[in-house]
Amino acid sequence: MKLLSIFAIHGLGAHALYTWTTKASKAEYRSRVAAGLPTKEAKRINWLKDFLPEQFPSARIIAIGHNADWFFMAPVKTAHEAATNVLREIKEARKLNKV
16 A cells, blocks of 8 residues: 655646656667667656656655646736645545545
8 A cells, every 4th residue: 555645746837747857868768778668768767757666666656737837828827826726636636546
């Protein structure tokens, strides 16, 4: 049973999928492909997926995406309202056993 949940919420102007990743070096890429990863997945290293589980093997790690644009198509709500919406979504997902 997993007792710890880690929620990764990206910052302003960021994207949920790319905030936690970096481009793999050529050596890392070759090693990851040799280990059987698809080439597209091997190009990027995801901290949440590739390193954090080693430190917290029994934790659930959840990346949450939200509209974080601050200039173009900025959300028409305050930071407090955005945070409240994220918390509401987590609470609802927990009710449905999704998180």
